[in-house]
Amino acid sequence: MDAQLKILDIHEVPLVCRGCDARHNGVCSTLTPHQLTELNKHSQRKAVEAGTELIGQGQQVHSYSNILKGVVKLSKIMADGRQQIVGLQFAPDFMGRPFHGESLMAAEAATDTELCVLPRKILERMISESSELGSRLHNQALTELDEARDWMLTLGRKSAREKVASLLVLVAAHADPDRLGDCAFELPLSRADIADFLGLTIETVSRQMTKLRKDGLIHIENNRQVYVPDLDKLAVTAGGD
Amino acid sequence: MDAQLKILDIHEVPLVCRGCDARHNGVCSTLTPHQLTELNKHSQRKAVEAGTELIGQGQQVHSYSNILKGVVKLSKIMADGRQQIVGLQFAPDFMGRPFHGESLMAAEAATDTELCVLPRKILERMISESSELGSRLHNQALTELDEARDWMLTLGRKSAREKVASLLVLVAAHADPDRLGDCAFELPLSRADIADFLGLTIETVSRQMTKLRKDGLIHIENNRQVYVPDLDKLAVTAGGD
DNA sequence: TAGCGACTTTGACTTGAATCAAGCATGAGA
DNA sequence: TCTCATGCTTGATTCAAGTCAAAGTCGCTA
Numbered sequence: 001m002d003a004q005l006k007i008l009d010i011h012e013v014p015l016v017c018r019g020c021d022a023r024h025n026g027v028c029s030t031l032t033p034h035q036l037t038e039l040n041k042h043s044q045r046k047a048v049e050a051g052t053e054l055i056g057q058g059q060q061v062h063s064y065s066n067i068l069k070g071v072v073k074l075s076k077i078m079a080d081g082r083q084q085i086v087g088l089q090f091a092p093d094f095m096g097r098p099f100h101g102e103s104l105m106a107a108e109a110a111t112d113t114e115l116c117v118l119p120r121k122i123l124e125r126m127i128s129e130s131s132e133l134g135s136r137l138h139n140q141a142l143t144e145l146d147e148a149r150d151w152m153l154t155l156g157r158k159s160a161r162e163k164v165a166s167l168l169v170l171v172a173a174h175a176d177p178d179r180l181g182d183c184a185f186e187l188p189l190s191r192a193d194i195a196d197f198l199g200l201t202i203e204t205v206s207r208q209m210t211k212l213r214k215d216g217l218i219h220i221e222n223n224r225q226v227y228v229p230d231l232d233k234l235a236v237t238a239g240g241d
Numbered sequence: 242m243d244a245q246l247k248i249l250d251i252h253e254v255p256l257v258c259r260g261c262d263a264r265h266n267g268v269c270s271t272l273t274p275h276q277l278t279e280l281n282k283h284s285q286r287k288a289v290e291a292g293t294e295l296i297g298q299g300q301q302v303h304s305y306s307n308i309l310k311g312v313v314k315l316s317k318i319m320a321d322g323r324q325q326i327v328g329l330q331f332a333p334d335f336m337g338r339p340f341h342g343e344s345l346m347a348a349e350a351a352t353d354t355e356l357c358v359l360p361r362k363i364l365e366r367m368i369s370e371s372s373e374l375g376s377r378l379h380n381q382a383l384t385e386l387d388e389a390r391d392w393m394l395t396l397g398r399k400s401a402r403e404k405v406a407s408l409l410v411l412v413a414a415h416a417d418p419d420r421l422g423d424c425a426f427e428l429p430l431s432r433a434d435i436a437d438f439l440g441l442t443i444e445t446v447s448r449q450m451t452k453l454r455k456d457g458l459i460h461i462e463n464n465r466q467v468y469v470p471d472l473d474k475l476a477v478t479a480g481g482d
Numbered sequence: 483t484a485g486c487g488a489c490t491t492t493g494a495c496t497t498g499a500a501t502c503a504a505g506c507a508t509g510a511g512a
Numbered sequence: 513t514c515t516c517a518t519g520c521t522t523g524a525t526t527c528a529a530g531t532c533a534a535a536g537t538c539g540c541t542a
Contacts, residue, residue: 076394079481084397086390097383104387131372138379141386142338146345148389149327153317155396156325156440160499191520199397204499206521222508223520240320401529432490445529447491463538464490484542491536501526512515 031133035126042122046115054115055107063117064096070113071188075196076105085197087148088188090174094140096120111188155199158239163198164208165238168218172228184227191223212237272374276367283363287356295356296348304358305337311354312429316437317346326438328389329429331415335381337361352429396440399480404439405449406479409459413469425468432464453478 031039045068048054055061057077067089074087086105089095095107095115127134154166167189175185187194191209195202212218217234219227228234272280286309289295296302298318308330315328327346330336336348336356368375395407408430416426428435432450436443453459458475460468469475 074390076390078394078398082398084394086393105390128372131369131375134372134375134379138375138382141379141382145382145386145389148386148393149315149317149346152327152389152393152396153319153325155393157319157323201500202520203501203522207499210521442530443490444492444531448529451491486540486542487538488540489536489538491534493534494532496529496531498528498530499526500528502524504521504523506521507519508517510515510517512513 031126031130035129038122039118039126042119044117046117048109048113048115050109050111050113052109052113053106054109055103057103057106059103061096061103062120064094064120064123065118066116067091067093067095068114068116071110072107072113073110073189073193073197074105074107083196084199085193086151087144088170088197094137097141110193154239160198160200160204160208161211162237162239163200164194164205164212165217165234167194167198168212168226168228169231169235169238171226172231172234179231181231182227182229183231184225187224187226272367272371276370279363280359280367283360285358287358289350289354289356291350291352291354293350293354294347295350296344298344298347300344302337302344303361305335305361305364306359307357308332308334308336309355309357312351313348313354314351314430314434314438315346315348324437325440326434327392328385329411329438335378338382351434395480401439401441401445401449402452403478403480404441405435405446405453406458406475408435408439409453409467409469410472410476410479412467413472413475420472422472423468423470424472425466428465428467 046065054065054072069091071091072089072093072095073085074089075083075085077083088110089107091114127137154163158166171187171189172179172183172185176183189197191202191205194200195205198205209218209220212234213220216229217237219229221227287306295306295313310332312332313330313334313336314326315330316324316326318324329351330348332355368378395404399407412428412430413420413424413426417424430438432443432446435441436446439446450459450461453475454461457470458478460470462468
């Protein structure tokens with residue numbers, strides 16, 4: 001938790017990106033200069049290392065964040081300890097939910113992560129002032145809903161092999177959105193995290209990774225570095241579509 | 242598809258309920274009289290029987306609907322026919338999604354259903370005029386996101402017995418939200434639908450229902466009529482919490 | 483009221499993923 | 513350089529859920 005704090009120029013970061021249709025070059029905000037000044041005054045840059053808990057399940061949420069760098073995992077935990085990762089937030093996503101004060105899940109940094117923390121009250125006032133900002137957040141919520149439902153199909157109906165392939169395709173898409181054909185990236189998740197995301201055990205994940213490797217669909221180095229020679233082929237073994 | 246159409250008084254129906262905090266007595270709308278008149282002129286009442294397809298996967302969506310009566314299932318289908326139900330909409334839910342034109346899943350009436358169909362363009366104009374309406378829809382999206390993520394935990398980490406119990410608890414909650422202790426309701430889903438919602442096969446669903454019955458947790462009549470003597474006990478076997 | 487069809491249950495068997503249990507790397511610290 | 517911890521892989525075995533097959537139930541229509 002060695003948080004290094006400093007005032008951030010809000011111009012440098014996108015505010016709500018996942019829900020926007022267009023690609024942005026690091027700027028997504030449509031705030032007024034006055035609003036920007038205010039956010040600059042009150043928002044804080046925060047760097048945390050992998051494994052840091054950002055929000056505990058059932059905890060009250062007093063702030064929203066832009067993820068500047070890294071990957072955050074959202075997970076639900078049952079009373080007996082069983083865990084399911086229910087979403088991944090990649091930079092430059094916005095994290096948090098207006099109107100919903102209490103968190104129904106935990107948020108934890110999957111990798112070393114940098115955040116821009118925005119105070120809840122100020123942001124909510126800006127939402128009520130700007131319908132553009134509100135509709136962007138609405139849009140992001142709908143996008144996340146689509147993604148959650150896609151993942152429900154993966155969890156409910158796919159085999160272990162298809163699940164692992166689906167995860168690799170998902171990460172590849174975020175690492176290099178426009179890349180066709182081959183693609184290389186670093187896995188932001190441990191085997192244990194992958195298992196919790198796919199509803200599998202560590203052992204099964206490991207076995208399926210090995211099989212995909214032996215089938216020539218992926219190459220792995222140092223457990224985390226993945227190279228996919230043919231992304232289409234991998235997508236097909238992920239269940240097509 | 243024997244749709245019977247007639248002009249509906251929009252005052253009679255709630256517009257967006259799931260996302261609202263308060264309970265409403267059948268009226269949820271905050272539209273102006275002028276907006277109500279316009280909706281009255283353009284919205285249509287539609288009655289369909291169980292099994293009717295409302296929106297096909299990949300189809301363009303030109304209207305939104307309020308569900309007046311019945312249950313609608315939302316599902317994703319893979320190329321090889323595997324299916325996953327990714328959400329249930331109970332009356333008086335609003336169905337549809339602003340800004341997202343194309344449907345990424347199919348919607349089908351699970352029971353005999355009555356809808357109030359609102360033209361897309363008119364509703365979207367009203368959303369842009371009324372921030373209250375927009376924020377209610379935003380709220381509903383967030384609620385659905387929470388529900389989808391809860392279900393991801395069910396799909397990924399629960400046993401067949403827990404899954405079936407979870408479904409029964411879910412339906413019970415919608416049938417009779419305030420009921421404590423015991424509770425009776427009619428299942429809006431066939432065994433096949435339940436299997437598709439839980440990521441199981443029909444046979445497994447049937448076996449688990451039988452076990453729950455033999456364990457005294459539920460009573461079943463005519464396959465669809467369910468009586469739960471102790472809802473808390475059922476919730477515990479659904480995985481607690 | 484017999485017969486058909488759709489839906490559900492039940493049984494026997496198979497299988498994919500979980501569990502249990504060693505081993506293998508890699509990196510940090512002594 | 514050795515040890516220890518952590519994370520990953522691999523193998524043997526078990527078990528929960530899937531598959532295949534048959535029979536039961538109900539409502540509908542002729």
